[in-house]
Every structure is written in C-alpha cells, then in structure tokens.
Amino acid sequence: MSVQTLRGGLLLMLSVALLTGAVYALNLGRIVPIEGAQMLTRGQLCAQAECSETRPVALPYFSPRDFDDGLETLHFVFDVPLEAAPEPVFALYLPKFSDNLDIWVNGAQVRQNSLPLRLWNTPLLVPVPAQLLQAGDNQVALTLYGPKAEAIDLRPLFLGPQVVLKPHYNARWFAGPGLARFAFGLMLLLSGALLLIWQSRRAERGYLWLGLSCLAAVAFLIHYAFGQSFGSYRIWTITWALSASLYVLLVLKFITSFLGQPPSLAERVHFFVLVGGVIVTLFSPPGYSFALVASINVLTVFPAVAVLGVLWRNRAALNWFDFLVLGVCMAPSVALGCYEVWMMGFNAPSRSLHLFHIMPIIMAFACLWLIVSQLVASLRGLERLTAQQSDVIAAKSRELKDSFARLAEVEKRQAISDERDRIMLDLHDGIGGHLVSTLAYIRNNDLQDETLVRALEDALRDLALMLDSMENTDSLTTLLGMLRTRLEGLLAEHGLEFDWQIHGEPDLAVKGPSQNLHVARIVQEAITNVIKHAGADTITVYADEARIEISDNGSGFDRVARASAGQIGHGLLGMKRRAQAIDAELELESDGAGTRVRLLFADVKRRAAE
Amino acid sequence: MDADRDLRGGPEETVLIIEDRADIAARLTEAVTSTDGVTVAGVATTLDQGINLLYDLRPRIVLVDIGLPDGSGIEAVKAAAKADWTVDALVVSIFGDESRVFEALQAGAKGYILKSGALRQIGDDILAVLEGGSPISPAIARHLLAVLNTGMEPKPEAVECHLTDRETEILRAVARGYKRHEIGAQLGISAGTVGNHITSIYRKLEVGTNMEAVMRATKIGVL
Numbered sequence: 001m002s003v004q005t006l007r008g009g010l011l012l013m014l015s016v017a018l019l020t021g022a023v024y025a026l027n028l029g030r031i032v033p034i035e036g037a038q039m040l041t042r043g044q045l046c047a048q049a050e051c052s053e054t055r056p057v058a059l060p061y062f063s064p065r066d067f068d069d070g071l072e073t074l075h076f077v078f079d080v081p082l083e084a085a086p087e088p089v090f091a092l093y094l095p096k097f098s099d100n101l102d103i104w105v106n107g108a109q110v111r112q113n114s115l116p117l118r119l120w121n122t123p124l125l126v127p128v129p130a131q132l133l134q135a136g137d138n139q140v141a142l143t144l145y146g147p148k149a150e151a152i153d154l155r156p157l158f159l160g161p162q163v164v165l166k167p168h169y170n171a172r173w174f175a176g177p178g179l180a181r182f183a184f185g186l187m188l189l190l191s192g193a194l195l196l197i198w199q200s201r202r203a204e205r206g207y208l209w210l211g212l213s214c215l216a217a218v219a220f221l222i223h224y225a226f227g228q229s230f231g232s233y234r235i236w237t238i239t240w241a242l243s244a245s246l247y248v249l250l251v252l253k254f255i256t257s258f259l260g261q262p263p264s265l266a267e268r269v270h271f272f273v274l275v276g277g278v279i280v281t282l283f284s285p286p287g288y289s290f291a292l293v294a295s296i297n298v299l300t301v302f303p304a305v306a307v308l309g310v311l312w313r314n315r316a317a318l319n320w321f322d323f324l325v326l327g328v329c330m331a332p333s334v335a336l337g338c339y340e341v342w343m344m345g346f347n348a349p350s351r352s353l354h355l356f357h358i359m360p361i362i363m364a365f366a367c368l369w370l371i372v373s374q375l376v377a378s379l380r381g382l383e384r385l386t387a388q389q390s391d392v393i394a395a396k397s398r399e400l401k402d403s404f405a406r407l408a409e410v411e412k413r414q415a416i417s418d419e420r421d422r423i424m425l426d427l428h429d430g431i432g433g434h435l436v437s438t439l440a441y442i443r444n445n446d447l448q449d450e451t452l453v454r455a456l457e458d459a460l461r462d463l464a465l466m467l468d469s470m471e472n473t474d475s476l477t478t479l480l481g482m483l484r485t486r487l488e489g490l491l492a493e494h495g496l497e498f499d500w501q502i503h504g505e506p507d508l509a510v511k512g513p514s515q516n517l518h519v520a521r522i523v524q525e526a527i528t529n530v531i532k533h534a535g536a537d538t539i540t541v542y543a544d545e546a547r548i549e550i551s552d553n554g555s556g557f558d559r560v561a562r563a564s565a566g567q568i569g570h571g572l573l574g575m576k577r578r579a580q581a582i583d584a585e586l587e588l589e590s591d592g593a594g595t596r597v598r599l600l601f602a603d604v605k606r607r608a609a610e
Numbered sequence: 611m612d613a614d615r616d617l618r619g620g621p622e623e624t625v626l627i628i629e630d631r632a633d634i635a636a637r638l639t640e641a642v643t644s645t646d647g648v649t650v651a652g653v654a655t656t657l658d659q660g661i662n663l664l665y666d667l668r669p670r671i672v673l674v675d676i677g678l679p680d681g682s683g684i685e686a687v688k689a690a691a692k693a694d695w696t697v698d699a700l701v702v703s704i705f706g707d708e709s710r711v712f713e714a715l716q717a718g719a720k721g722y723i724l725k726s727g728a729l730r731q732i733g734d735d736i737l738a739v740l741e742g743g744s745p746i747s748p749a750i751a752r753h754l755l756a757v758l759n760t761g762m763e764p765k766p767e768a769v770e771c772h773l774t775d776r777e778t779e780i781l782r783a784v785a786r787g788y789k790r791h792e793i794g795a796q797l798g799i800s801a802g803t804v805g806n807h808i809t810s811i812y813r814k815l816e817v818g819t820n821m822e823a824v825m826r827a828t829k830i831g832v833l
Contacts, residue, residue, distance in 0.1 A: 437633060468749075475752055475785070477786045478749055478752040478785050480786070480787055481747075481786050484748075484787040488731065500786075502788070
C-alpha cells in the first residue's frame with residue numbers, strides 16, 4: 001500500500017467521520033416532550049414480577065449487556081397522576097424500546113407481548129380505554145423482554161389523548177419501519193430485475209453483484225422493517241447483521257466490475273473477514289453472537305470506505321455528473337453505516353432513531369443512476385452509430401448512383417465508340433477501298449487522266465483526314481501531326497519539305513471534332529495549294545494558342561488574277577467558309593517572298609468578349 | 611536469297627504480312643517492296659496461316675493486322691515475342707484506340723501503325739525498327755501521354771511506370787507531329803537517341819502496366 005493510497009484512505013476516513021458526526025449532530029428522532037401529553041421519564045424498576053421491591057429509574061434505561069444466552073425480562077412501574085378522568089380516548093405511545101413488552105394500566109392488561117417479534121425499531125401506540133384511567137393516581141406497569149446479549153432499551157414514553165400522540169407515532173413509524181418496508185420492497189424488486197437482466201447479459205457481472213447486494217439488503221431490512229426473525233437467535237443475528245457487511249462487499253464488487261477494475265485488496269480481505277466471522281460466530285456460544293457480528297460490522301467500515309476510494313481513483317472513467325451523483329449518494333451511505341455501527345456498538349446510545357435502512361434506498365438510487373446513465377450513454381452511442389451508418393449508407397448510395405451513372409455513361413461511350421469504329425471501318429474499307437482500287441485501275445491500265453487521279457487522291461486524303469479527326473477528338477496538334485505524317489510522302493514527291501513549328505494547342509472558340517476537322521481541312525487545303533501552285537521548296541506550318549499559319553517560300557500569286565481565273569478561288573472560298581464556321585479569321589497574304597495563310601483565333605475571341 | 615542484296619551489300623531482311631484485306635495487303639506489299647533492304651517473304655490472310663508462316667519463314671519483321679477473321683493479331687505478336695530468332699512485330703490497324711494500342715505494345719509489338727496514316731511510310735517504319743527504333747505516330751504518342759503522363763490526375767494506379775521528363779518531352783513532340791531528327795535537333799541529341807527513348811517508353815509500358823486496369827480506366831474516362 002503506497003503512501004499516497006494511505007493518505008487518500010485516511011482523508012476519506014476523515015470525511016466519513018465528519019459526515020457521521022453531521023448525522024449525529026442532526027439528532028434525528030430525539031424524544032422531546034409532547035404538548036398535551038405526559039412524558040414518563042421516571043419510574044420504578046421491580047426486582048421481580050410481583051414488584052414488591054422496586055428501585056427508582058430514569059428513562060432512557062439500558063440494561064447491562066452480558067454474554068448469556070437467553071431472554072432478559074424487566075418490570076417497570078410508572079405512577080401517572082391525572083387531574084381529571086380523561087374524556088378523549090387515551091393512548092400510551094412508546095417511541096423506542098426493545099424488544100417486546102406487556103402493558104398494564106391500573107392493573108388491567110392493555111397489551112400482550114407479541115414475541116418472538118422484536119420491535120426494537122418499531123414504535124408502539126397502545127389505546128387505553130377511558131374507563132381504566134381515573135382522576136388522581138394511575139399506574140402503568142411494563143414488562144419488557146429482550147435478548148440478554150443485546151440488553152433491554154426503554155426510552156421515555158407518553159400518556160395522553162390518542163389524537164395528540166397519533167401524529168407523533170405515525171411520523172416515527174414512517175421514519176422507522178415505514179421506510180424500512182419501502183426499502184425492503186424496493187430491494188426485492190430491484191434484485192429481481194437486476195438478476196433478470198444479468199440472466200440475459202451474463203458477461204456483465206455488475207448486474208449480478210448489484211442484484212445480489214439488493215438481496216443482502218432484503219435480509220437485513222426484514223430485521224429493520226418487521227422485527228421478524230428466522231431460525232435460532234444465533235442464526236438470525238448472523239444473518240441480519242452480517243448481510244449488511246455482505247452488502248458492502250457486493251457493492252464493492254459491483255463498483256470495481258462496473259469501472260472495469262480488477263478486484264481490490266479490500267474486497268479480498270473483507271471476503272475472508274466475513275467468512276471467518278461467520279464461522280467463528282457459528283462455533284461460539286450464542287451469547288457472544290451479537291458482540292462478534294458487531295465487531296465484524298465495525299471492520300466493515302474499511303471496505304465501505306474502500307468503495308469510496310475506488311470511486312475516487314476512477315473518477316476519470318466517469319463523467320463528472322455521474323461521479324457527483326455517486327459521490328453524493330455513497331459518502332452519506334457510508335456515514336449512515338458508521339452511525340449504525342456506533343449505535344450497535346454502544347450499550348447506551350444517545351440517539352434513538354436508527355437510520356441505516358435508508359442507506360439501501362440512497363445506494364439503489366446511485367447504482368440505478370449509474371446504470372441508467374450508462375444506458376443513456378450507450379443509447380447515444382447507438383444513435384451516433386446509426387447516424388454514422390446512415391451517413392455511410394447515404395454516401396455509398398450516392399457512390400452507387402454515381403457509378404451507375406458512370407457505367408451508363410461508359411456504356412453510352414462504348415456504344416458511340418463501337419458505332420464510330422463501324423463507320424470508320426466502312427469509310428476506310430468501303431469508300432477508301434474503292435478509291436484505291438480505282439487509282440490502281442487507272443495506273444495499271446495506263447490511263448493518262450491527271451485530273452481524275454488528282455481528284456481521287458484528294459478524295460483519299462480527305463477521307464483520311466475525316467478518319468483522323470474522328471480518332472483525335474481532343475487535340476488539334478495531334479491531328480495536324482497525323483496530317484503531316486500522311487502528307488510527308490506527297491511533299492517528298494514534289495521536292496518539298498515541312499518546316500514544322502507547333503508551339504501550342506490552338507485555342508478555338510468552340511472545341512470539338514467537327515471544329516478540328518474544319519481547321520485540318522483549311523490546313524490541308526493550304527498545303528495542297530502550295531504543292532500545286534507555289535513552286536516552293538519549304539512549307540512552314542506554325543501553330544500556337546492564337547493562330548495557325550501556313551507559309552511557303554514560293555513565288556506567291558496574283559490573288560485577283562488567280563481568283564478571277566477561278567483556279568484557287570474556289571478553294572479559298574471554302575477555307576473562308578470553314579473559318580467562319582469556327583469563329584476564326586482567315587488572312588491571306590501573297591507576295592514575291594511567298595504566300596501566307598493565317599487562321600486567327602484569339603483576336604476573334606477578344607473582340608467577341610469586348 | 612543471295613540474289614537479293616540491298617544497296618549496302620547486306621542480305622535483304624524478310625517481312626511477313628498478316629492482313630486479311632487484299633487491297634491493304636497489296637498496298638503494304640507495295641510499300642515494303644519499294645523500300646530498299648527489305649523484301650516480302652509472305653502474305654497470310656488469317657491468324658492461323660500467319661502463325662504457321664511465321665515459323666516456316668522465320669521472317670525478321672512481321673506486319674500484323676489486329677482484326678483477323680479467325681482471331682486477334684495480338685496472338686501473332688505474342689508468338690513473335692516468344693520466337694527463338696530475332697523477329698520484330700509491327701501492328702497495322704485502322705484504329706488507334708488506347709486499349710488496343712496498349713494491348714499490342716504489351717504483347718511485345720515494336721510499333722503501331724495506323725492504316726489511315728500514309729502506308730507508303732511503312733517502309734521507313736520497318737527500317738527504323740531494324741535499326742533498333744520504335745516507330746510511333748502522333749496519335750499513338752498522344753495516347754501514351756494520356757496514360758503515362760504524370761500531369762494527369764487522378765493518376766490511375768494501374769500504371770506503375772513513370773516517364774522521365776525527357777521521355778515526356780519527346781512524346782509530346784511526337785504527338786505534335788515532329789520527326790525524330792527534328793526532336794533530336796531541338797533537344798540537342800541524335801535521332802537515334804530519340805528512337806532509343808521511344809523504345810524505352812514501350813518497354814516500360816510492357817513491364818509496368820496492368821493492361822486490364824488501363825482498359826477499364828480508359829473506358830471509364832479516367833484517362
């Protein structure tokens with residue numbers, strides 16, 4: 001045991017002692033004079049039943065304890081002077097005595113004892129018939145019975161009108177057996193419920209310990225609530241007194257298992273003390289039973305403080321409010337236990353009202369709070385989880401929807417792609433095949449028709465361009481690259497070569513395969529014009545974001561003359577038309593240094609923006 | 611084939627053409643025949659016949675059409691890759707869609723030629739392959755860039771290989787229509803080195819690409 005634990009333990013002990021002191025200071029249920037009734041505090045204690053020899057006694061009276069087995073019987077006589085014969089119904093009110101009694105008023109018995117009931121915690125209100133009382137002297141005789149080991153206890157009693165005494169009796173009955181019976185019923189219900197819960201959740205031992213602790217409380221509450229006893233004096237004393245000690249052990253087990261802690265040292269030590277105590281008490285003379293169990297209950301204060309210690313050490317595992325509720329409930333519970341131990345241990349306690357039976361009610365509240373709080377926490381967790389789950393489901397559903405949409409898109413694209421492939425195949429193998437066959441026929445048969453050959457070759461090139469533009473939908477420069485690859489051979493035949501200068505992707509106002517095809521046709525037309533007419537040896541193809549320019553180093557042409565001649569006018573018109581279609585501007589320059597065809601994109605865009 | 615000697619004095623390299631369309635086959639034959647140093651060893655019109663001829667003729671070069679009546683030309687490319695003599699396969703196809711290009715390159719094709727391109731260029735492509743290069747068209751370069759380019763996001767996990775900056779530069783230039791010697795001049799390296807880079811890109815693709823994933827990504831539109 002470390003110094004820290006020791007210090008903490010001592011501090012807790014001190015706190016419990018202070019609380020116990022507070023309970024003591026409250027002096028609940030103290031017996032004070034009642035207005036309108038006579039409080040009997042002085043009487044005679046008889047040496048024998050006939051009461052020939054008496055000695056004066058003052059109440060409260062406690063007989064000395066001894067270790068004898070058997071029943072103590074004491075006879076008391078009280079002289080009560082009355083000014084007048086009572087008119088209302090009178091009654092005798094005994095707030096506290098032990099354990100049972102007979103009562104005579106003026107020689108007539110008004111109560112026969114109800115042994116073996118032990119009414120040590122139960123007040124008594126005995127009606128006294130009016131005709132029994134008279135003006136002047138009256139005598140009230142009591143015979144008390146109680147176990148010698150626990151001694152006989154008689155507190156001041158009252159004689160007065162029943163209506164005056166009844167409320168006091170009721171209040172005391174409620175505070176004593178009333179609350180004890182309520183606690184008894186509550187514990188019985190709780191133990192049943194908790195053990196039932198444990199049956200379905202065997203892994204959660206907390207329910208078992210709490211359920212069993214409630215059963216232990218039921219055992220000692222029978223003693224507090226009903227005064228009933230079962231079995232021999234020794235067996236019953238062990239049962240009720242040590243069930244309180246067992247209760248502490250079970251609560252300790254509950255709290256450690258609830259907090260997920262390993263069994264504490266206090267738990268093990270207390271278990272052995274308890275078992276040892278039971279065995280020792282069983283094999284000792286019955287007269288010692290009470291003293292032995294009272295000693296064990298004194299020792300039980302330590303494990304009870306350990307419950308508080310475990311709670312304090314694990315305060316981090318609980319939320320602050322739960323800790324507060326538990327602390328506020330458990331500390332007074334331990335104080336009530338100490339108070340009871342004190343009352344049990346002293347032969348003549350200065351307090352008359354037992355409060356220990358309130359302890360299980362407070363503890364039940366604390367433990368139920370803990371369980372409900374845990375339940376609420378796990379419900380919250382469940383809600384959070386459910387919310388998370390539905391978020392996940394929503395996200396997954398969205399993903400699924402997206403992927404369905406994507407799949408549909410993919411299928412659509414696949415269908416388009418398949419259709420495109422089919423058209424390309426048809427164009428290539430169908431029209432392309434016919435063109436190639438026709439060209440081959442012309443060559444093989446040596447038909448000298450250059451116009452026809454050129455037209456066929458143009459058609460083939462145009463077809464290839466179309467196929468290229470269908471294949472390269474996203475990049476104009478790649479389309480130009482493909483165009484170059486195809487025209488390279490033709491250029492070589494005419495002694496021409498490219499000066500290729502592609503610096504960037506032209507920024508068309510509207511992008512798409514047909515726009516690209518327009519551009520490619522313009523470029524192809526410009527290049528074939530150079531091949532056919534310019535007499536150049538280099539064709540420069542320049543492209544950047546803003547423009548495409550095709551220039552040659554030929555002799556240039558007289559545009560007006562050529563246009564009027566209609567030779568390239570038709571081609572130029574086509575180029576202009578195509579440029580318009582793609583919102584581009586076509587410029588044509590021709591001079592002695594060559595011809596330049598410019599296709600401008602950025603300017604057109606900027607002007608449109610303005 | 612002692613009678614057939616090219617101008618440099620060495621024996622002519624043999625070419626096998628596997629192409630089911632007669633006109634294309636004729637144009638390919640014509641293109642090969644008109645190229646110095648190579649000669650057509652045979653023409654097959656089916657995959658089955660093509661693979662048989664491949665083993666019978668043991669050509670140096672095989673030109674394969676992808677869409678053959680009895681199967682995919684890729685099978686012939688694979689057969690060539692596994693052959694116990696040196697033989698390079700070039701795929702000739704009307705289509706240049708990504709998945710087919712990658713399939714072919716992964717199978718070990720040395721090049722991919724689009725039929726819509728100038729078929730008369732094929733002779734040059736064959737010579738380039740013989741010199742250890744890998745012919746590549748602008749459209750194919752663009753496809754390669756689309757898949758391999760590090761600039762693309764999100765990057766498909768299927769593509770494990772990364773292009774070097776130089777390789778990206780070269781592919782971008784090819785995609786814009788520049789020729790090897792022009793690229794070499796721009797970058798201050800020889801045309802042969804440019805060819806080596808392209809070959810290297812092909813080989814990277816061959817080893818570092820999960821073909822199915824690329825095809826999937828291509829179809830979904832990630833690439």
